[in-house]
Amino acid sequence: MTPGPHSDRSPPPFPVEAFDQSAPELAVRLIGVSIFVAGVGGVIVETEAYTRDDPASHSFAGPTSRNAAMFGQAGTAYVYRSYGLHWCFNIVAKDGGAVLLRALEPTAGLGDMVGRRGRAQALCTGPGRLTQALGIDAGHDGLSVSKKPFCMKDRAYAAEVVTGPRVGISKAREQPWRFGLKGSPYLSRRFPA
Numbered sequence: 057m058t059p060g061p062h063s064d065r066s067p068p069p070f071p072v073e074a075f076d077q078s079a080p081e082l083a084v085r086l087i088g089v090s091i092f093v094a095g096v097g098g099v100i101v102e103t104e105a106y107t108r109d110d111p112a113s114h115s116f117a118g119p120t121s122r123n124a125a126m127f128g129q130a131g132t133a134y135v136y137r138s139y140g141l142h143w144c145f146n147i148v149a150k151d152g153g154a155v156l157l158r159a160l161e162p163t164a165g166l167g168d169m170v171g172r173r174g175r176a177q178a179l180c181t182g183p184g185r186l187t188q189a190l191g192i193d194a195g196h197d198g199l200s201v202s203k204k205p206f207c208m209k210d211r212a213y214a215a216e217v218v219t220g221p222r223v224g225i226s227k228a229r230e231q232p233w234r235f236g237l238k239g240s241p242y243l244s245r246r247f248p249a
Contacts, residue, residue, distance in 0.1 A: 070208035075131035075201075079105035079153030082130075083235050086147070086155060088211030091201070093190045096165030098180060099211075101240040102158035104223075105233040107151070125198045126154050133206070135187070135197040142184030145192045147201055158183050158234070160190075161242040182244040220247040 070089055075082060083105035091097050119127050125134040126148055134146040134154050146154040160180035162169055169179045169189040180186040187193070201208060216238040221230060223245065236243050 067209040067212045070202075070210045072131060072202050075147065076150050077130075078151070079107050079149040079155055080233050082147070082149040082153075083155040083233065084217055086157075087217050087235055087237050088213060088215030090163065090209040090211075091157070091160070092164060092207045092209075093192060093196070094165075094205040095207075096168045096190055097207075098160040098163040099237075100157060100159075101161050101237040101242045102244055103235050104156040104158055105149075105153065105235070106146075106156065107149075107153040110153075110231065126152055128198065129200070131200055131202055133192075133196050133199045133201050135192060135194055137194070138184065143187040143193050144183045145187050145190075145196070156183060157186055159236075159240075159242050159244045160186055161237075161240060162189065181242055218247045 067090065074085055077085070083103040086100050086103050089100050091100060122136060123134070125132050126146075128148060130148055130150045132148040134148050135143055138144045144156060146156045148154050159182065162179045166179070168191070170176050172191060173179055173185065173189050178185060179189045196205075199206065218236050218238045219232050220234045220236075221232055223234065234247075236247055
């Protein structure tokens with residue numbers, strides 16, 4: 057990452073208007089941004105994009121009680137249970153799209169994260185670990201990520217982003233809509249060379 061204009065002071069809040077873009081654009085824009093839930097969080101290092109016309113997206117078949125947040129305002133949290141096992145946290149983009157947060161570099165509230173995860177390794181590497189570490193569950197679904205308990209800070213540096221195919225899905229696997237911070241040791245898995 058290259059030092060940006062805010063490198064000598066605290067990063068500014070993430071601009072609300074930046075949520076209002078397509079899911080792939082937002083997924084790239086979020087790399088390097090910091091997100092906190094009640095003070096616990098870190099730097100977003102991996103995302104995946106899902107659009108309304110994407111057969112792998114929960115919004116593809118139209119609105120339901122489960123995916124209602126995806127049809128709300130951009131910048132809304134969309135939280136769902138994956139395979140009945142763990143929560144996944146997405147940020148809604150425009151036009152029924154969403155960005156899945158796959159991994160964070162933990163920077164704040166490490167004690168809380170370790171307590172929730174029961175271990176100090178791989179705290180936020182993967183969607184389920186990330187939500188467990190941050191204490192995200194169904195109660196956060198439909199909330200604005202621009203308001204408490206969320207807090208987002210814009211990136212202090214220009215992020216160098218790598219791209220690859222999404223993982224853990226059965227449809228539209230070829231879509232290169234997984235994005236990561238180049239060189240980050242906190243990714244959920246490596247990107248193809």
